[in-house]
Amino acid sequence: MSTLSRAARPARTRATCPHGRGGLPGAVAAEWTRLWSVRSTWWTLLAGVVLTAATAAQLAIYAANDNTDDDPTDDRGPVTVGSVLVDSMELTQYAVLALGLLAITAEYATGTIRGTLLGTPSRGSMLLAKAVVAGAVTFGYGLLLGLVGVLVARPLLGAWGRAPLGPTVTDVLATATYLALVGVLALGLGAALRSAVLTLTVLFAVLMIVPLSLREPDITVLTRISDAFPGVAGGHFLAGDTDPYPPVVGLLLLAGWAGAALALGRAVLRRRDA
Numbered sequence: 001m002s003t004l005s006r007a008a009r010p011a012r013t014r015a016t017c018p019h020g021r022g023g024l025p026g027a028v029a030a031e032w033t034r035l036w037s038v039r040s041t042w043w044t045l046l047a048g049v050v051l052t053a054a055t056a057a058q059l060a061i062y063a064a065n066d067n068t069d070d071d072p073t074d075d076r077g078p079v080t081v082g083s084v085l086v087d088s089m090e091l092t093q094y095a096v097l098a099l100g101l102l103a104i105t106a107e108y109a110t111g112t113i114r115g116t117l118l119g120t121p122s123r124g125s126m127l128l129a130k131a132v133v134a135g136a137v138t139f140g141y142g143l144l145l146g147l148v149g150v151l152v153a154r155p156l157l158g159a160w161g162r163a164p165l166g167p168t169v170t171d172v173l174a175t176a177t178y179l180a181l182v183g184v185l186a187l188g189l190g191a192a193l194r195s196a197v198l199t200l201t202v203l204f205a206v207l208m209i210v211p212l213s214l215r216e217p218d219i220t221v222l223t224r225i226s227d228a229f230p231g232v233a234g235g236h237f238l239a240g241d242t243d244p245y246p247p248v249v250g251l252l253l254l255a256g257w258a259g260a261a262l263a264l265g266r267a268v269l270r271r272r273d274a
Contacts (some may be wrong), residue, residue: 009236018146018267027120027129031103034116035133040102048095049148055088056149057074060156063240081163082171085149086238089175092145095177097203098196100134100139102185107197123269127191129183131262138183142176148177149175171238177251179236181258182207188261192268 033043037169063084066076104127109115120126154163190199214226219233226232227244230253237250 002079020072022138024125024129027125028132030116030119031129031133035103035137040106041099042152044095044099048092048099048135048141049075051092051095052088052145052148053152055091056084056153057082057156059087064160065120066159076160078160078162078201079157080171081150081153081157081161082166082168083144084153084157084161085171088149088239090139090179093179093182094143094204096138096183097186097200099188100137100183101196103130103134103187103190105190105194105199108194109196117266124266127266127269130191131187134183134187135166135180139176139185141181142179143172145179146172146175147190151178174238174240178238178254181251181254182230182234184258185254185261188258188263192261192266218238228253230254233257 060081063079065074078147104113107116112174117123118125148164150168154161186199186203189197189202193199193202204209211226211229211232214222214229224244227236233250235250236245237247237254241250
């Protein structure tokens with residue numbers, strides 16, 4: 001009787017056993033392996049490095065040319081390599097967004113999301129594991145991009161460039177933090193929308209188009225609303241602005257958007273079939 005009872009009991013897998021080697025750590029390990037096993041990850045990472053190098057080089061050349069041309073009215077004076085790096089993120093961030101959204105939309109496109117959910121039946125745990133991996137990878141990737149941007153910009157700026165150690169390290173860390181949060185934001189929206197094209201379109205609108213449209217009329221209340229959007233808030237954080245709010249407020253606003261996107265993605269995952 002006891003043998004039959006044991007045989008009839010459902011097997012407890014590592015992914016669902018709270019006291020085994022599964023649970024959230026097991027889900028994170030699975031997502032880590034899954035992310036690095038697809039070619040799109042490597043192509044996206046390469047694209048981000050190329051974009052950062054090209055954009056930082058172009059901005060550095062512009063800054064140097066502004067100080068050496070025949071028109072003294074556009075002289076900018078010496079600039080820091082950190083400021084060049086921060087400005088280059090306006091374009092580079094889209095490679096990071098692609099990395100974040102493809103971490104889940106690619107699985108919906110290929111149907112492999114069913115296997116993912118079999119391994120981690122708890123959809124909240126699955127999405128949290130993806131967020132942990134996406135955040136960690138994009139933060140580390142941001143550090144790499146920061147190093148690339150600084151190394152490219154410094155020699156091209158020549159006498160018009162400054163690279164103080166403390167502020168430069170701060171700018172690199174801020175860049176990595178920003179990229180980690182927008183990567184998680186992309187992941188959350190990807191979980192909710194399930195389409196890479198649709199997700200990228202919405203991200204482009206939220207990060208750039210809508211805020212710019214609100215600021216265009218130069219109406220104070222609309223400008224203040226645009227300041228709460230993730231791209232603008234992240235820009236204030238990266239630039240270290242004190243107006244209209246301190247940098248930490250910009251960071252918190254961006255983190256709030258990332259958290260809200262994850263919450264939306266989790267809600268959709270719970271309501272809709274894979």
